[in-house]
Amino acid sequence: MRIHWMLGATALFLGACQQVAPPVLLPVNETDMIQVSTKAPEDNRSGKCWGTDITPALVETVTEQVLVRAAGPVFGPSPDGAPTYRTVQSPAVYKTLTHQKIITPRSEYWFEVPCVADMDTSFIATLQRALKSRGLFRGAVTGVMDRKTTKAVRWYQKQHGLDSGILSLTAARQLGLVAYARPYNN
Numbered sequence: 803m804r805i806h807w808m809l810g811a812t813a814l815f816l817g818a819c820q821q822v823a824p825p826v827l828l829p830v831n832e833t834d835m836i837q838v839s840t841k842a843p844e845d846n847r848s849g850k851c852w853g854t855d856i857t858p859a860l861v862e863t864v865t866e867q868v869l870v871r872a873a874g875p876v877f878g879p880s881p882d883g884a885p886t887y888r889t890v891q892s893p894a895v896y897k898t899l900t901h902q903k904i905i906t907p908r909s910e911y912w913f914e915v916p917c918v919a920d921m922d923t924s925f926i927a928t929l930q931r932a933l934k935s936r937g938l939f940r941g942a943v944t945g946v947m948d949r950k951t952t953k954a955v956r957w958y959q960k961q962h963g964l965d966s967g968i969l970s971l972t973a974a975r976q977l978g979l980v981a982y983a984r985p986y987n988n
Contacts, residue, residue, distance in 0.1 A: 851917040853968040860906035871895040913964065914971040916980060921969075925979065926951065929969065932977040933958060 873894040916925070923945035930951055933939035939954035952967040959966055959973050974980040 851915050852912055853915040853966065853970065854910055854912045855964075855966045855968075857909045859904050859908040862903050862905050863900060864903045865898060865900045867896045868899050869894060870897045911964075913966075915968055916971055916974050920980075921947070928979055929955070929974075929977065932979060 871892075871894065874892060926947050927943050927945035930939050930941070930943045930945070933951070933954040934943065936958065938957050939950060941948070941950040955969050955973070956965065956967040958977070959970060962973065962976070964970055964973070971980060975982055
């Protein structure tokens with residue numbers, strides 16, 4: 803399991819900024835899929851890489867009892883078989899219907915991420931040290947984006963409003979890993 807996850811993470815980081823590669827999907831848990839792509843929904847400027855969290859819709863199965871025939875009188879022969887008829891009360895008849903109902907619709911959130919070319923071993927080691935200094939990372943500083951590192955990134959970003967294991971550019975700047983862009987003065 804660990805090797806498969808590490809291979810998926812490696813593919814994620816190697817394929818994120820290549821123009822010809824399709825998006826890479828990496829399952830995080832049962833309710834979450836994370837996707838990294840070079841194409842963003844509105845802004846596809848050269849040199850930018852994007853991540854997106856896709857949360858599937860929450861669907862509930864609803865079971866209902868639907869009235870088919872109401873209770874009422876039924877005419878039939880008397881119990882002794884005599885030709886006289888009497889009124890008998892019949893019970894209501896119901897039918898069970900099951901259908902799907904969307905509780906929470908699917909959501910997709912795009913955010914800018916550091917490109918793969920920037921995510922080398924020294925960058926990841928610095929990320930691990932920054933997370934370790936904040937008490938979020940308890941593993942050895944290896945320079946490998948492993949499960950513990952991804953989990954620590956998720957913990958850090960969740961505190962800042964982004965529940966994702968993909969390091970956002972904003973979080974990288976907050977951790978001091980990436981410089982803030984300087985505004986151009988004319």
